[in-house]
Structures are given as C-alpha cells and as structure tokens.
Amino acid sequence: MEYPTLFTLTILLLSMLITSSSAQLRQDFYKNICPDVESIVSDAVRLKLSQTIITAPATLRLFAHDCFVEGCDASILLASPNAEKDNPDDLTLAGDGFDTVIKAKAALDNDPTCRNKVSCADILALATRDVVAMTGGPSYAVELGRLDGRSSTEASVDGQLPHADFNLDQLNSMFALHGLTQTDMIALSGAHTIGFSHCNQFSTRIFNFGSSNGVDPSMNPTYASDLQQECPIGVDPSVVVNLDPTTPNTFDNTYYTNLQQGKGLFTSDQILFTDTRSTNTVNLFADNITAFEEAYVTAITKLGRVGVKTGNQGEIRRDCTSVN
Ligand code: HEM
C-alpha cells in the first residue's frame, strides 16, 4: 500500500515539476487570436527604427535584461516605485527600447481583434527579432505565449546581470543559471555589434589599468588611444561610444573580428578572445557568419524561454507599464 502511494505521488510531483518548468510556447500561438500580430508589430518597429537607430540596440538589450531577471515577462517595463528599471544596472537602458514596445502595443490595440490580446512580453520578443533582422542580422520564427508578470522589484536585479569587468568564469556561471552554454553566451555577446556604451564602463581599461601605460595590454593600442580621445578623464558622464568601432549600426559578425584585433570594448568582450577556452568559438564566428547567425538564433530562442509565465502566473497587461 505504502509503495504505490509514494510512487504515484512521486510521478505526480515530477509531472508537476516538468509542466511548470517547461514553457508552453508556440510559434503560432496567436494564429486564431490576433492573426496579424507579426506584421502589426514589425510595421510599428520599422517606423520607430526610421526615427532613430537607437531603437535597435535599445530593444535588444531590454529583452536580455528582462529575461535575466524574473524571466521574460516584461517585468522590466513596469513603472511601479522601486521597480527593476530603477536598479543601477538598468538605469542605462535607453528609453527607445521601452518606447518601441509601447508603440507596437498601441498599434495592436488599434486593431479590434488584437486589442489587449498580446502580452507585452511577446511584443518585446517579436520586436527584438525585428530590430536584429532590420539591421542586417538573421531573422527567425519567434516562440510566443508568454504572460506578463505582476511583480518587479529593484532588489530582484541585484547580482543577476553580467558586468563589463566579468571574466570568463563569471560570465559562464551567470549564463548557466539560465541554461545557457558558453557558446550561447559568446553568440549573445555578439549583440555588442550594435549600440553604445557610456565611458565609465571601460575607463579603467584605458586609464587606470595596472600596467606601465595604464592601458589594458589586451587592447589594441590605436583603439585605446581613440577611446582616450572620445572619453577623456572627467568626460561628461552622458557621453557614449560605439560598442562596435567598425560597423556600429549593422548586426554582423565584425564584433568577433574586432576581438581578434584587440578591439573589444569591455573586459567581458575581450576576454572571450584572450581566454584560450573560448578563443576557438570567437574565431569560428569571425570566420563564418552563418555559424554565428545559427548560434545566435539558437541562443536568443533559448533566452526567450527563460522563466516564462503561463496560466495563473501572469496576465496580459492592458498597459505595458503597469499591472492590470
Ligand atoms: C555577456 C555579458 C554582457 C555584459 C557584461 C554586457 C554589458 C553591457 C554594458 C556595460 C553595456 C553598456 C551600457 C551603457 O553604459 O550604456 C551594454 C550595452 C549593450 N548590450 Fe550588453 N552585456 C552583456 C550581454 C548582452 C546580451 C546577452 C545582449 C543581448 C542579447 C546585450 C545587448 C547589448 C546592447 C544591444 C547594448 C547597447 C545598448 C544601447 O545602445 O542602448 N548585451 N552591455
């Protein structure tokens, strides 16, 4: 009597665990709910991108920051007091990423069929695919069916996002928390092929490094002196530089050829080439753009599954910045 009961209980528990941890995402989730969701979102994204190129990096980074904290549930968009977006690690998220989701949501709400039917988390996932494709990167089918979370706290961000001074072990362990491999991490770092950084994120690499000239020896000397010009000591803290000095607005694999030349902006970028455990992957992505694009699509799809909320864990927000 005791054994079958225990056995049944175990099976029940196991199946509950499995269903709650695996996201119920589907590419055709909105087929009967909002059939034109893809074109409505991409039209809104295209318009926003035509107004400012920052739309692309801002949206892509917003998605990563959302997924790393409390999963891909649009909790980053909530504007309650002391929310995720108020954490120091999220203060540099560019407003154009938030605005892209707001604009796409407004376009969906303009369509009676789609009004309040598509989650903000799914809109962000679609917009992320669109900005990458529209700046020259790969396109891919987006898995859909995420619900929006109901909580967002400033404290929940602490220790969850990678920092510019991370080494390979720190990067790997933080990505591993979300089921992402070293290869996934390197492919996702390729997102630094577009966008900007504030000078304080790498100033110790060009001025205060513990070397005779104060420059990180893994940095290309010409690149270092360019950065010293753009970001002199005492520079206005709002000044930004391109993450990819070669093709700053194109989603391509020059991020990896830059690394081969010592032109990675952050320690966390350059370490991918200098640490011998990851050099081969950087070389592969630099030599073969198809290999990079395939790895990127695999990795961003895996990232999009992190902590997805379904059933009574979430809702479809009427306003992406506040819970219903
Ligand atoms: C590997 C670990 C990572 C580290 C340490 C890191 C760090 C940073 C830092 C410090 C900035 C500049 C912030 C500023 O000063 O404005 C930045 C920008 C950016 N990051 Fe990352 N990041 C990482 C991974 C990712 C991932 C996984 C993605 C997306 C898939 C991403 C996308 C971006 C983009 C697109 C920007 C430019 C944002 C803009 O121009 O508004 N990063 N990152």
Ligand SMILES: *[C@@H]1O[C@H](CO)[C@@H](O)[C@H](O)[C@H]1NC(C)=O
């Ligand atoms: C580049 O990578 C793709 C995808 O992994 C592979 O099919 C192709 O053979 C590679 N090309 C070269 C020249 O190695």
